[in-house]
Amino acid sequence: MSTSTRTPEVIAQTAPSRWRWRVVDIVVAAVLGVAIGLVFWGWNVVGGAWFGAADAVTPGLGGIAVGIWLIGGVVGGLVIRKPGAAFVVEVVAAIVSMLIGNVWGVSTILSGMVQGFGAEIIFALFFYRRFGIVVAALAGAGAGIAAWVFELFYGSSPNILKSVEFNSIYLVSVIVSGIVLAGIVGWLLVRALAATGALNRFAAGRELVREV
Amino acid sequence: MSAAFPARVQATGWGWRYAGRKRPATSDVSFTIEPGERVLLLGASGAGKSTLLAGLAGVLGDADEGERTGSLLVDGAAPESQRGRTGLVMQDPESGIVLSKVGDDVAFGCENLGVPASEIPSRVAQAMDAVGLDVPLQRPTKALSGGQKQRLVLAGVLAMQPGLLLLDEPTANLDPDGVAEVRASVERAVDATGATLVVVEHRTAVWEDLMTRVIVLAADGGLLADGPPSRVFAEHGRTLADAGVWVPGLDIDLPHLPAASSDAARVLAASGLAIARDPRAIVQSGLDVHVPRGSATVVTGPNGVGKSTLALTLAGLIPEHTGVIESAEALRGKRGLRPIQWTSRELLTRIGTVFQEPEHQFLTQTLRDELAVGPKALGWTASRTAAVVDALLERLHLAHLALANPFTLSGGQKRRLSVATVLAASPAVIVLDEPTFGQDRRGWIELVALLQEEIATGTSVIAVTHDEGVVQHLGGHRIALAAQVVHA
Amino acid sequence: MTVLVSAQPRAWLDGVNPVTKLVLALLLSVPLFASIDVVSGLVAIALQLLCLPLTGLRLSTLARRILPLAVFAPLAGLSMLLYAEPAGHVYWSFGFATISDDSISLAIAVSLRVIALGLPTILLFGGTDPTELADALAQVAKLPSRFVLGILAGTRMLGLFLDDWRTMGLARRARGVGDTGAIRRFFSMAFVLLVFAVRRGTKLALAMEARGFGSDIPRTWARTSRLHGRDAVALLGGGTIMALALAAAVWAGTFRFVWS
Numbered sequence: 036m037s038t039s040t041r042t043p044e045v046i047a048q049t050a051p052s053r054w055r056w057r058v059v060d061i062v063v064a065a066v067l068g069v070a071i072g073l074v075f076w077g078w079n080v081v082g083g084a085w086f087g088a089a090d091a092v093t094p095g096l097g098g099i100a101v102g103i104w105l106i107g108g109v110v111g112g113l114v115i116r117k118p119g120a121a122f123v124v125e126v127v128a129a130i131v132s133m134l135i136g137n138v139w140g141v142s143t144i145l146s147g148m149v150q151g152f153g154a155e156i157i158f159a160l161f162f163y164r165r166f167g168i169v170v171a172a173l174a175g176a177g178a179g180i181a182a183w184v185f186e187l188f189y190g191s192s193p194n195i196l197k198s199v200e201f202n203s204i205y206l207v208s209v210i211v212s213g214i215v216l217a218g219i220v221g222w223l224l225v226r227a228l229a230a231t232g233a234l235n236r237f238a239a240g241r242e243l244v245r246e247v
Numbered sequence: 248m249s250a251a252f253p254a255r256v257q258a259t260g261w262g263w264r265y266a267g268r269k270r271p272a273t274s275d276v277s278f279t280i281e282p283g284e285r286v287l288l289l290g291a292s293g294a295g296k297s298t299l300l301a302g303l304a305g306v307l308g309d310a311d312e313g314e315r316t317g318s319l320l321v322d323g324a325a326p327e328s329q330r331g332r333t334g335l336v337m338q339d340p341e342s343g344i345v346l347s348k349v350g351d352d353v354a355f356g357c358e359n360l361g362v363p364a365s366e367i368p369s370r371v372a373q374a375m376d377a378v379g380l381d382v383p384l385q386r387p388t389k390a391l392s393g394g395q396k397q398r399l400v401l402a403g404v405l406a407m408q409p410g411l412l413l414l415d416e417p418t419a420n421l422d423p424d425g426v427a428e429v430r431a432s433v434e435r436a437v438d439a440t441g442a443t444l445v446v447v448e449h450r451t452a453v454w455e456d457l458m459t460r461v462i463v464l465a466a467d468g469g470l471l472a473d474g475p476p477s478r479v480f481a482e483h484g485r486t487l488a489d490a491g492v493w494v495p496g497l498d499i500d501l502p503h504l505p506a507a508s509s510d511a512a513r514v515l516a517a518s519g520l521a522i523a524r525d526p527r528a529i530v531q532s533g534l535d536v537h538v539p540r541g542s543a544t545v546v547t548g549p550n551g552v553g554k555s556t557l558a559l560t561l562a563g564l565i566p567e568h569t570g571v572i573e574s575a576e577a578l579r580g581k582r583g584l585r586p587i588q589w590t591s592r593e594l595l596t597r598i599g600t601v602f603q604e605p606e607h608q609f610l611t612q613t614l615r616d617e618l619a620v621g622p623k624a625l626g627w628t629a630s631r632t633a634a635v636v637d638a639l640l641e642r643l644h645l646a647h648l649a650l651a652n653p654f655t656l657s658g659g660q661k662r663r664l665s666v667a668t669v670l671a672a673s674p675a676v677i678v679l680d681e682p683t684f685g686q687d688r689r690g691w692i693e694l695v696a697l698l699q700e701e702i703a704t705g706t707s708v709i710a711v712t713h714d715e716g717v718v719q720h721l722g723g724h725r726i727a728l729a730a731q732v733v734h735a
Numbered sequence: 736m737t738v739l740v741s742a743q744p745r746a747w748l749d750g751v752n753p754v755t756k757l758v759l760a761l762l763l764s765v766p767l768f769a770s771i772d773v774v775s776g777l778v779a780i781a782l783q784l785l786c787l788p789l790t791g792l793r794l795s796t797l798a799r800r801i802l803p804l805a806v807f808a809p810l811a812g813l814s815m816l817l818y819a820e821p822a823g824h825v826y827w828s829f830g831f832a833t834i835s836d837d838s839i840s841l842a843i844a845v846s847l848r849v850i851a852l853g854l855p856t857i858l859l860f861g862g863t864d865p866t867e868l869a870d871a872l873a874q875v876a877k878l879p880s881r882f883v884l885g886i887l888a889g890t891r892m893l894g895l896f897l898d899d900w901r902t903m904g905l906a907r908r909a910r911g912v913g914d915t916g917a918i919r920r921f922f923s924m925a926f927v928l929l930v931f932a933v934r935r936g937t938k939l940a941l942a943m944e945a946r947g948f949g950s951d952i953p954r955t956w957a958r959t960s961r962l963h964g965r966d967a968v969a970l971l972g973g974g975t976i977m978a979l980a981l982a983a984a985v986w987a988g989t990f991r992f993v994w995s
Contacts, residue, residue, distance in 0.1 A: 057308075058949035059940035061882055065889025066936035070929050073896065092817070127886060131893070133856065141764045141856050189768055196771070196841060197818040198833075227926065230612060231654035233933040236312065241267035304945045335945035341895065342938035345888045345946070346866055354957040359947035367957045389894055403946065524901075564905045591913035600909040606931070607899065608906040610923060624911035654930060668910065 053117075054163070059236050060115050067114065068127025071107045075132035078103045099208045102216025105178035107147075108154030109221035112174060113166050114228075114239050121158055121174065125151030146185055153181025154217075166239070172218035179213025180206070253282035253443045254332055254410030256303065260317030262468070263298050263307060272298040274316065274468040280460075282410070285437065285444040287454055287476065290464035291490035292657060292687065296447045299464070300413045302326060303445065304335040321411060331360045334404030338416040340396035345403075349391075350384030352399060356407040374406035377439055378432040392550065394425025398432050405436055412437065414446045418453065419685045422550050422713050426453060433457070449687045451480075452495045463487065491687030501695055504543065504702065504722030511539040514575045514676055514707045515561055515586070521569035522553060522560045529568055530556055536726055538676070540575065543698070543708045543723030552728045554711040555603070555680050561709060562600045562678040563587050578675060595621050599669030603680040605661040609653040614645060614664060617653050621672040639667045643697070659690030666697065677701060678709045683717055695720050746791025748859070748969075753871040755966040756859045759973045763855040766977040767848065772991045773840070775984035776847030782976045783854050792861050800861075804853045812846035865890060870960040880954055888943060892935055896928055903927060 078100075111124025129147025157174040158166075183206050187195045194202055225239055234240025262274035273295030280286055290296050301307050302319050305326030321329045334356075337343055346352040353371045362370065371384070378398045382391070391399060397417055404412070414433065418426040430453050437444050437457070448454055461479040463471040471486070472479045480487070480494055488494045521532035530553030538544045538561065546554045559565045561572060563586025573584040578597045580589040586598060602608055611617045618639055622632040640646040643663045648656065653664060662682065669677055682698075683691050698708055698721060710717060718725065748756075767779060787797065816838050823836025869887040873880040903924045907913050912920065943949070984990040 056881070057940075058881070058885060058944050059937055061885030062889045062940040062943065063933055063936040065886040066892050066932045067929075068886075069890050069893050070896075070932045073893075074925060092813070123882075123886075127890075131890070134860065141760045142852060193768075193771070196815065196820060198820055201818040224926075224929075227612075228929060228933060230652050231930050232652065233654070233930045233937070235265070235267070236308070236937055301941070306941050306944045330945070330947040330950055333945070335942070337938065337942060339935075339938060342935045343942045345891075345939070345943055347891055348866065351866060351958065355943075355948075356946035358955050358957055359950070359952065361952045361955055364955050364957060364959070367955070371957075400942075407946065559905060562909065564908055591908045591911050594909060595911040598909075600906075602902065602906050602909075604902070606927065607902045608910060609927065610907075610910065610912065621911050672911070 056115075056117055056119075060117060060120070063237075064111060064115050064120060064123050065127055067110060068107060068124045069131050071110065071124065072128035072131025072135070074106075075104055075128055076135045079132065099212050101179065101182060101209050102175065102212030102214075102220075105150055105154070105175055105182065105213050105217035106221045106224075108151045108178045109171050109174045109217045110225060111151075112154055112158040113171060113222065113225045114234065114237055116163060116166060116238055118159065118163060119155065121154040121178075122148070122151035125154065125178070142189060145189065146182060149181045149185040150178045153178040156181075168219065168222045171222035172214045175213035175216070175218025175221065176210050177213075178217060179209040182213075183209050251332070251408040251410050251440070251442070253441050254322050254329075255282050256280040256411065256443065256445075257320045257323075258317070259319075261299075261302070261319045262316040263295075263302060263313055265298075265313045266311065271295075271314075271316075271468075273302075273464065276317075276464065276468075276470065278462060278470065278473060280443060280445070282443055283441055285457055285459045286446070287451065287458040287461045288445055288447045288464070289449070289451070289461060289487060289492050290471070291466045292659070294464040294466045294490075296464060297415055300335065300415045300445065300447060303411065303413055304333050305330055306335070331356070331407045332409055333411040333413060334407055334409035335413045336397070336400050336404055336415065336417050338419045340393060340400055340420065343400035343403075344388050344396060347388055348384065349380075349382055349386045349388055349399060352388055353403045353406050356403055360407060370406045370408070371402075374402040377405050377436045378402045379428075379435060380432075392425065393421045394428040397421060397425065397429050401429070401432055401436065405440070408440070409442060411443045411445070414444070414448075416447055416449075418448065418450060424550060426450070430454065430457075449492050451493050455495055466490075488688055491689040493688050499692060499695075499716065499720070501692065501699065501720050503719050504699060506722050507539040507542040507544075507724040511542065512575065513537045514540040514578070515572060517561075517567070517570055517572040519570045520560075520567060520572065522556045522565070523568040524556055524565060526568065531728060531731055532569065534570075536561070537724075538707055538709055539724050540707050541702065541705045543702055543710060543721035544726060545718050545721055545723060546709065546711045546726045546728065547713070547718065548728035549730060552730050554728055557726070557728065558678050558680055558709055558711045559600070561586070562598050562676075563589055563594055564600065592624055595625060595672040595674065597674055598676045598678060599672065599674035601662075601665050601669055601677070601679040601682060603684060605665035606654065608665050608668065612652055613650050614640070614653060615649045617664065618668055618671050621668060625672060635671055639671060643667045644693075658685055659687065659693075662686065662690065662694065663697075666694070670701075674706070676707045676709065680711045681713065682710060683712065683714050691716075747789040747965075748791060749862070750963070750965050751969045752875055752960060752962050752966050753863055753868040754875045755962070755969055756863070759969055760855045760859050762970065762973045763977065764852050766981060767851055770981060770984055770990050771841065771844050771848065772984050772989040773844045773847060774987045774989045775980045776844060776851045778983040779851045779976060779980040780847065780854060782979060783851075783858060786858070786972070786976075790858050790861060792858065796861065797857065800857045801850070801854075804850050804857075808846040808849040811849050812842040815845045816842035866958075867960070870956065870958050874956060874960040875962060881949055884948070885940075885943070888939055889936055892932055892939075895935070896932070899928060899931055900924060 107125035107128035108121035112121035126147045129143050133143040154174040154177050157170065157177040161170055187193060226243065228234055229240045229243040257279050258276050261276045262271050264271035276299065288296050303321060303326055307313060319326060321333060326333060344352055345355050350371055353374055354367050357367045357370055378401050380395060380398045380402055388399065418429050421429065434457055446454055455476055458476055461476045462473045463479065463483065465471040472483050484494045484497055488497050516537040518535045520534040520536060521529050523529040546557055548554050556565065560567055566587045571585055574586060580593040582588040589597065609617060610620055615636055618636045619632050622635060640649055645660065645663060656664060682694055686694065695717060702708055710721060767775060816834060817832040819838035819841050821833040821835040825833060825835045827834045865887060869883045872878045873883040907920055
C-alpha cells in the first residue's frame with residue numbers, strides 16, 4: 036500500500052467540491068431509503084387499499100394517496116443536499132418496497148426513478164442551495180407531476196387510455212398530495228430528525244442545533 | 248501473523264472544533280507515543296477522547312465539518328493518508344459490521360486497500376485466528392453474539408495489518424463474557440503483531456495490566472496526566488474517580504442493603520411459570536418466583552437465559568406462556584390481579600419499567616414534556632404535573648436540560664431521564680433491565696443510590712443485571728436463572 | 736480460491752449473474768408495454784411459468800407470492816373498465832364512468848398484464864443474495880463501487896428494525912399510552928426508528944471509512960463476479976419469450992399498440 040506524504044496543512048485546507056458525496060452521505064442516503072421503503076411497504080397496505088379502491092371507483096381521486104410514495108425524493112434532497120440525492124433515496128426506497136413484496140413489480144423501480152427525478156429537477160432549479168418549506172413543497176409537486184406523466188404511458192394500465200376528466204382530476208389530486216404528504220410532511224420530518232441531533236454531520240442538522 | 252511495523256504517534260497542540268459547535272471538542276493536546284506502546288486514554292465525559300481517536304484514524308472529516316488547530320501525525324504523515332495503517336474499533340458492534348457474512352466482512356478492509364485478491368483469503372484466516380474467532384466464513388454476521396461481533400470487527404481491522412490499533416470503549420455494550428473474550432483477543436492480537444495500542448475505556452480494571460501508559464485528557468483542554476498506570480492512578484485517583492473512571496482500588500461509598508427476609512409480604516408471585524417472547528420458543532419453564540415488597544429483587548444468569556423476558560413478563564408487558572402472575576391485593580386492577588390484564592394507564596401507577604435502551608421509551612421533544620407523559624395519561628391537573636416534573640428534574644440533576652431534546656442527552660443522562668419518567672407516577676414496583684449497562688462510575692453511583700432511596704421509601708425494585716456490584720449493593724432477594732433445555 | 740462456497744444445490748438461475756437477471760427483468764416487462772391485449776399477456780405468463788423449474792422456487796412459494804398480484808389485478812382492471820375512453824357498444828354510463836366494449840376488453844387485458852409484469856420479479860429475485868447483487872453491479876455493470884457498497888451496507892440495517900419495533904411497542908404500553916391512539920403510536924415509533932437508522936448509518940459510515948473505504952485507492956474484490964455463457968442463454972430465452980408473446984398477439988389479430 037503506498038502512502039502519500041502530503042503535508043498536514045495541505046490536507047486540512049483542501050476544501051472538497053461542495054457536490055461530492057462523502058461516504059456518510061451515501062450510507063445515510065441508503066439507510067433513509069430503506070427506512071422510507073419500509074414506510075412505503077406499510078403504506079401500500081393501507082394506502083394501496085385506498086388507492087386501489089379510489090382509483091377503481093372514482094375518476095382520479097386515487098391520486099390523494101400517492102403523496103407518501105413521493106416522500107423519498109423530498110427527504111433525500113433535504114438531508115443530503117447534493118446532486119442526485121433525491122433520485123437515489125427515492126430509488127432505493129422503491130427497490131426496498133418492491134423486494135419486500137408489492138404488486139407493481141419491476142415498474143416500481145421505473146416509477147421510483149421518474150418520481151425521484153421529478154423532485155431532483157426542483158432541487159437543481161434552485162442550484163441545490165435552497166431547502167426551505169417552499170422548495171420542499173415544490174419538490175413534492177414535481178415528483179407528483181413526474182409520476183402522473185409516467186403513468187400516462189407506462190405501468191399495467193396506462194392512463195392515456197382513460198378519459199380526459201379522469202386524467203385531469205388525477206393530476207390535481209396528485210399535485211396536492213405531493214405538496215402536502217411529500218413536501219410539507221417531508222420537511223417537518225427532516226426538522227424533527229435534526230432536532231434529535233442525528234443529523235449533526237449534515238448541514239440540515241447543524242442549522243437547527245441549539246446549544247443548551 | 249506477519250506484522251506491519253508499529254506506528255509512532257505525535258500530537259502537537261492539537262485541537263478540533265466540530266462545525267456548528269461553539270466550544271472545541273479537544274484543544275492543546277500534545278504527546279508522543281512510541282511504536283509498540285500500549286496507552287490507556289482516560290478523561291471525563293466530553294473531554295474529547297472519541298474525537299482524538301477519530302482524529303488518529305483520519306475520519307474526522309474535511310474543512311466543512313470542523314476546524315483543526317495544531318497537528319496530529321501518524322508515522323510523520325497526516326492520519327487521513329494513513330488509512331489502513333490505523334484501525335478503529337468502536338463501541339457498537341452492530342454499526343461496525345459492514346457485510347452480512349463473516350468472511351466477507353473481514354475481507355472488506357483488504358479489498359479497500361487494494362490487496363491482491365490472491366492474498367486476501369490468507370489474511371482473513373490469519374486475522375480470524377489472531378482474535379480466536381472460530382466460526383465458519385459463511386456464517387451470517389447477525390447470528391453472532393455481542394462478544395463475537397466485536398471480535399469480528401477486530402478481525403476485520405487486523406486483516407489490514409495496521410500499525411496502530413484504536414479501540415473506543417470496545418466492551419461498553421457487552422456482557423461480562425463478551426468483555427473477557429474481547430480483552431483476550433486484543434491481548435492476543437497485540438502480542439502477535441506488536442502494534443501500537445490506544446484504548447479508551449472507563450472500565451480500567453479489565454485493561455490495566457495490559458497497558459504501559461495512561462494519558463488523561465483534561466475537560467478544558469490539554470492533558471491532566473501522562474505516565475505509567477500505577478503513578479497516574481496513585482496521583483490522580485480521586486480526580487479520575489470523580490470524573491467517572493473506574494479507578495482500580497477505590498471503593499464505592501454506598502451501603503450494602505441486607506437480604507430480604509423470606510416471610511416478607513409479596514407484591515408479585517407466580518408458580519409453575521413458563522415465559523417466552525415468541526410462543527414457539529419457551530426460554531424458561533416451571534419457575535416459582537416471587538417479588539418481596541419494599542426490597543430489591545435481582546435477576547441474574549448467563550446471556551440468553553431469559554432474564555429480560557422474565558422481567559418484562561413480571562412487568563405485565565409480555566403475556567405468560569403458562570402459569571399466572573398475581574399481584575398483591577393492594578394492586579388489584581379493574582380486571583383482576585394479573586398485570587398483563589391491566590390497562591396501560593393502570594400499569595403506570597402499579598409497575599414502572601425502565602428498558603435497557605432508554606431511547607425506546609422516548610416520546611416527546613423536550614425533557615419537560617417527556618416527564619409529563621405519565622401524569623397527562625393519568626389526567627392530572629397542569630399544576631400538579633408541573634410540581635412533580637420540577638421536583639424530579641431537581642432530584643435527578645436534569646433541571647438545566649429541561650428544554651433539551653431527549654435524544655441529544657448523554658448516555659448517563661438518558662438513563663436518569665428514563666428512570667425519572669417512571670418515578671413520575673410513583674409506581675409500587677419498578678422494573679429495570681440492565682440499569683447500569685455502559686455506565687461510568689459517576690452514573691453508576693447515582694443510579695444505585697437512587698434505587699436505594701426508592702427501596703427505603705417502600706418501593707419494590709426488580710433489576711435484571713450482570714453486575715455483581717449491583718447485586719451486592721441492592722441486597723434483597725435473588726432469582727438466579729440457569730439455562731434450561733425446554734421441550735415445547 | 737474464493738471465500739464464497741455455497742453448500743446448497745443451486746438452481747439453474749443461480750448461475751446467472753445478477754446484472755443479467757436485472758436486464759432480464761426489464762426485458763420481460765418493457766416490450767409488454769407496447770401492446771395492451773389479452774393474448775400477449777396470457778402467452779407471456781404461460782411461457783414464464785413453464786420456466787419455473789429453472790428458478791428453483793417451490794410452487795407453494797410462488798403461489799404465496801403471486802397472491803397479492805392476483806388480488807390487485809382485478810382492481811386495476813376495474814379502473815380501466817369504468818374510465819377508459821369509450822368505444823364500441825356502450826353498456827352503462829354514470830357521471831364520468833362509462834362501460835363500453837373497448838373498456839371491457841381493455842380491463843381484462845390490463846388485469847392479465849398486472850400479473851405478467853409482476854411475475855418476472857417474483858421468479859428472478861426470489862433468492863438473490865444482496866452482496867452478490869452488489870458485487871455484480873460494481874464489477875459487471877461498472878457502477879461506482881462507493882455507491883453500490885455504501886448502499887449495500889446501509890441496507891443491512893433493515894434486519895435490526897424489527898427488534899426495535901417490538902421493544903418500542905412494549906415500551907409504550909409501559910408508559911401509559913398503549914391503550915389508545917394506534918395511528919399516533921405508529922408514527923411516533925416510525926420516527927424513532929428513523930432516528931436510530933440515521934444514527935447507525937452515520938456510525939457505520941465512520942467504521943467503513945476507517946477501514947479505507949471511499950478513498951482513491953483502486954479496489955480489489957475478494958468475490959469476483961463475471962459473465963458466463965449461461966447469461967447469454969438466459970437473455971436469449973427472455974427475448975424469445977417476449978417475441979413469442981407479441982407474435983402470438985399479432986397472429987391472433989389482437990395486437991393493439993398502446994397509443995393508438
